[in-house]
Amino acid sequence: MTRRASAVAQTRRRIVDATLELHGEQGIGATSWDDIAARAGVGVGTVYRHFPSLDELVPAELRHLSSTHWTPIDIAARAAPLLCPHPETRVLDIGAGVGKLCTVGALSEMGTWCGVEQHESLVRVASRIARQLGVGQRTAFVHGNALRVDWHEFDALYLYNPFEQPIATPDPSACDNAQVACVCERLAGLSRGTRVVTLHGFGGPMPPSYALVYHEHVAAHGLDLALWVQGSTGRAHRQAKPGVH
Ligand SMILES: C[S@@+](CC[C@H](N)C(=O)[O-])C[C@H]1O[C@@H](n2cnc3c(N)ncnc32)[C@H](O)[C@@H]1O
Numbered sequence: 001m002t003r004r005a006s007a008v009a010q011t012r013r014r015i016v017d018a019t020l021e022l023h024g025e026q027g028i029g030a031t032s033w034d035d036i037a038a039r040a041g042v043g044v045g046t047v048y049r050h051f052p053s054l055d056e057l058v059p060a061e062l063r064h065l066s067s068t069h070w071t072p073i074d075i076a077a078r079a080a081p082l083l084c085p086h087p088e089t090r091v092l093d094i095g096a097g098v099g100k101l102c103t104v105g106a107l108s109e110m111g112t113w114c115g116v117e118q119h120e121s122l123v124r125v126a127s128r129i130a131r132q133l134g135v136g137q138r139t140a141f142v143h144g145n146a147l148r149v150d151w152h153e154f155d156a157l158y159l160y161n162p163f164e165q166p167i168a169t170p171d172p173s174a175c176d177n178a179q180v181a182c183v184c185e186r187l188a189g190l191s192r193g194t195r196v197v198t199l200h201g202f203g204g205p206m207p208p209s210y211a212l213v214y215h216e217h218v219a220a221h222g223l224d225l226a227l228w229v230q231g232s233t234g235r236a237h238r239q240a241k242p243g244v245h
Helices: 003-026 033-040 044-050 073-083 100-107 120-132 177-188
Strands: 090-094 112-117 139-143 156-160 195-199 210-218 223-230
Touching: 003 033, 003 044, 003 073, 033 044, 073 100, 073 156, 073 195, 073 210, 073 223, 090 100, 100 112, 100 120, 100 139, 112 120, 120 139
Parallel strands: 090 112, 090 156, 112 139, 156 195
Antiparallel strands: 195 223, 210 223
16 A cells, blocks of 8 residues: 555544544434544545545436435444444445445445345446445445345345335335345344344334344434344344334
């Protein structure tokens, strides 16, 4: 690595660390870009330069979908370390959209990030954005049905409302019950220790073999972020907590 590339990587690391510390201390909604810049010891312009809003890289005709369909960047930054505690962790985003979660995760310099998405045009956008942000090598976006992928190949899975329940007025009858039932069954069969992060859930209850080890209601976005661990010996949790999707 050249001296300049190493300085860039160090600055990026300081910004990521500052973000995670602040999110842990005061929550995502209460953390501003100014707070992050001050904690990292850089100007706020430097934060924007290192982490441009992914939405600016999304083609204009898709941008209107971003706020309701794809993970907000601040939540992606919080979800990434929940999913990926080790450099060798392999993460799968089930229904990856334009790849915001995987790209932000890969920017944190840990793990490998794969997204499977049913719309081919979104897969192309995701791959391009990841390349533009310099993480093309540590991300993979695959076009296809997530239910046909072998989830056992991954240590951690991310589910953000893949079957598109309305956020404001969840209506269980609007869900594709066959897909939801398939997700429940697949999750139940995964290896001990598999991490599952949900944002606004996936439309069904987590299998009882999972322990809920972290939950945050992100008021700024009206979304519930939760980390579940398969067969964890942590707090026993037979059913999804009321209000935790
Ligand atoms: C709410 S979006 C979340 C996108 C992304 N995970 C994120 O957080 O930014 C759900 C995505 O799942 C995709 N999807 C739904 N069912 C799928 C399936 N069976 N296989 C692959 N993708 C699927 C949809 O096309 C949509 O892009």
